[in-house]
Amino acid sequence: MSEAIPATRLRIKFAKQGALRYIGHLDLHHIWQRSIRRAALPLVYSQGFHPQPKIQLASALALGFSSQAEVLDIWIEKDAAWDLKKLQKAVPEGIIISDMQEVELRSPALQTMVKSAEYEVTLLDEISDSLLDEKLATLMDAESILRPKRIKKKKRKRFTTVPPTYDLRPLILEMKRIAPQQIFMHLTAQEGATGRPDEVLNEMGISVEAARVERKALNLK
C-alpha cells in the first residue's frame, strides 16, 4: 500500500523530556501529527475510508520515563523540502530533535527493527551501594524470574484461575551500578519480548515512583 504512494521517508531521533514524560504513546502520536502540520511538512496519508498519517514510533516508552533516544519515521510527499530547525520550532517543549535523515523507503517497519534498549535509573530514596549491589547480583544470578503477566482488561476474564507468568530474566541483557543510587539497564526490546524497567525495579522491591528512569539508547538491527 505504502509503495503505491511516492514518498520520502524521514527518520527522526529525539529526546522526550520534562512534562512530556507524562504523555503516553498514543498521545505522542497525536503530538507528532500536529507538530508536523505546524511545520507545514506534507505528511502522506494511508488510503482508505479513514486515512491515517504515515507515522511510526519505534518503541513505546512507559509513562513517566524520559528518553534521550526515541526514533520516529514519517512519510512526506516525495521530494518535499524538510528542515530540522523548522520542525524543532513546531514541537512542544520537551521534544528535542537530535537528528533527521532520509532513509530507504522500503526499509522494514521501525517497530520490527528494534533490538534492545538501554536505561539509566536514578533511585530517589537513599540506598547504600552494598545493598544495591546485592539486589542487582540477586537478579543477575537468578536463572529465571517469574513475574505475573499484564493482561489487558478486556482479555482478563479468560484467565480467571491461574494468572499466566513470564520469565523476566532472559529479557535482562546487562545490569550494573554506575554511580551511587544509579543503575544501568540493558533490556531486550523486541516484539513479544520487551523487558520493562519498572518490572525490574519492582522485582528489586523498588516502586517506579521512587526512581527516575531515562532511556539512553534504542538499538536497532
Add this chain to the structure above:
Amino acid sequence: MLTPQEIEARLERVLLTVQKPGRYVGGEYNATHKDWDAIQTKVAFLFPDIYDIGVSNVGMKILYDQINQRDDALAERAYLPWLDFEEVMRENEIPLYALESKHPLVDFDIIGITIPYETLYTNTLNALDLSQIPLKTADRGPEHPLIIAGGHTSTNPEPMWPFIDAYVIGEGEEVIHDIVDVVQQHKMSLREGLQPDAAISHTDGETAASQKDAPRSDMLKKLAQIPGVYVPSLYEARYMDDQTIAEVIPLVEEAPKRVLKRIVAKLPPAPTNFIVPNIKIVHNRATVEVMRGCTRGCRFCHAGFTTRPVRERSVDEVLEAAEKAVESTGFEEVSFLSLSSSDYTGITELVEKVSERFPDEKLSVSLPSLRIESVSLDLMEGLKKRRSAGFTLAPEAATERMRRIINKFITDEQLLETATEIYKRGWTTIKLYFMIGHPSETIEDVQAIADLSKKVLAAGRHTVGGKAKLNLSVGTFAPKPQTAFQWVSVDTFEQINEKQDLLKKELGRGIKLSWTDPEDTVIESFLSRGDRRLSDVIYTAWKNGAKFDAWGDQRRYETWMDAFAEHDLDPTFYTHRQRRVDEIFPWEHISTAVHKKFIFQDYQQSLEGEIRVDCREQCFACGILPIFKDMRRENPGKGWMCPEVKVRKKKMIPVENK
C-alpha cells in the same frame, strides 16, 4: 508555601499513581512562559473543573492572551485535580499550582476564576481550599491574591458573594486591564507606605488585624469604581418579611448603586495561538468567535439576554484568524463559534471561502448552534465536504403554543424539510435539542416532541433508508436570572418524571434519547436564582463533600438538601415558587443593560403567546442602545446589529491651526 522546585519534586513522586498525569504537568505547545522574577504582576486564571473540560474554554483563552500581551504582567493557568489526584495532593500537602511555572496559586497577585455555570460553585470553593487561600473575602489579608471571577454566572453573583473579592460583570477583555492597573498601583502604594515599625508596635490583636486589612479594603474600594466591577463585600442585602429582597445597597460611597455590565465596542482580534493539549481532551480544536450576542430573543436563553448587542467580525477577519489558528496549532478541526452561527451575516461566504483557503480536506469545520430557518441549502452544500460527525438543530418545542411562549418560532414543515435536506446530503445522524419543564407546558406538548421526532426519523428513513439515525437530547428548563422567565417556577420532580417517562416510553428504535437528571435541574435552579443566604448552603454543601456537581456520577443531592436544612432555608423558595410581578430580585443591582421593563413586557407577551420577531427586523428598545449609544455612534456600520445612532451635529468649535 512550597517553591515551584519543591512542588515539582513532590509531583515526581506521585504523578504515576494517578490517572492521566498529563493533565497536571503543562508543557503544551503555545503555553506562555515568562520570567517570573522579572514580571511585576502575576495573574493565574483558574477553570474550576478538570483540565479536560477547562483547557478549551474560549473566555479563559482570551484573557490569558490579553494579560500575556502586556510586558508588565504574566498569566498562567490552573484547573482542578480529579478526585484521585486531589486526594494525593492533600495527602502530600501539594497546594494547587499553575501549570506554567508550578508556582502555588497563592504566589500570584490575582486569581481570575471563570465560572460559566452554577454547578461549578462548590468546585470554586474547593480550588481556593486546595490553594490554601481563605475561602472568604473577610478572612483574606495582604498576603493573599485578589480573587476575581467572571463568566455567565456573574449576572447573579449573589450566592457566591462572600467568596469572591470582585466580580467582573459582562465582557472581560478591557476590564481585566483596569483591574491589573489598580492592583499594580495598590502594590506600589503599599511598598511606598511600608512602615515596618508601625505593624510591630500594635500589640492589640484586633487593631493589628484591622490595620493589616485596611490596605486591602482600600484596593477593593478602588476596584468598585471600575465600570463593570462588582465588589460584593461593599454591599448589604436587606430582606422583606416574606424573605424576598427589600434592597441591596452599597455600604460605601465608592460602590455604585447598580453595576452596569462592561462590553467591548468592537470584538478585539481573536486569539489564534491556542494551547495545544498533549493529551486527549473534550474539545480539541481551534475556535474562532464569529459573532457575540444573538438577535433572536428566545425567552429562556440566558446568553441571548445577557450578551447583547450583536457584534460581528468580518468574514476576512474570521478567515485570517482561522488560518493563523490552524497554522499555529496544527489542529484538525476549526469551530466557528457564536450563539447562532447560521445567523452570522457572512456565513455562506465564510463556508465557501474556508474551502478555498484550506484545500487540505483533512480539516473539518464545525458550526455549532445552527438555526433551522436560516440553514440554507448553500450552507449545507458548503459544509458537506467538511462535515464533522453530526448535524445539530434545536427546535426546543414541538407545538405552536409552546413555540410562541418561548419565542422560538419555527414550523414542523420547516424542521422536516431541513432535516430531509440534511439526510440527503450524507449526514446519517441528526441531533435535535428539545426542552421540557416550562410551567405552561402540558403533557400534550411533550407528546408532540415524541411525535415530531418520529416524523423526522421517518423522513430520514424515507430519504436514506435504515442508516438514518436521530439523537434526541431533551433538557429540562431551568429559569435563569435576567431573562423573561426569571419570574417562573421550575417543574417539580413529579412533573419532570412524568414528562421524561412519556418520552422514554414513546421513543424507541432508531432514536437515541438523552435527558437531564431532574436533580441536576433542581440544583442548577436554586443556585442560579439564589440570594446571599445561599452562600451558607454552598459552603456547607462543599464542607460536607459536594463537588463536581456538573458530573452526573458525582452530584450529591442529599448533601445539598441537608445543607439547606442546616441553615433553615427552603430550597423550594428558590425553585418551585412563582415570583410576584413586583418582586425585587437578588440580582437587581446588577445590570445587563436590558431594562427590567422590557424583560417584564417580554414575559407578559409570553403569557399571551405573542411572538417578538428577530430584532434585526425591528428594534424593540431592550435598553442596550440607549445605554451604549455613544459606543454605537463611534462604531457605525454592520459590525453591530443594533440600529445606527446618528452622529450628533458637530458643535462649532474653534479649529486648531496645524
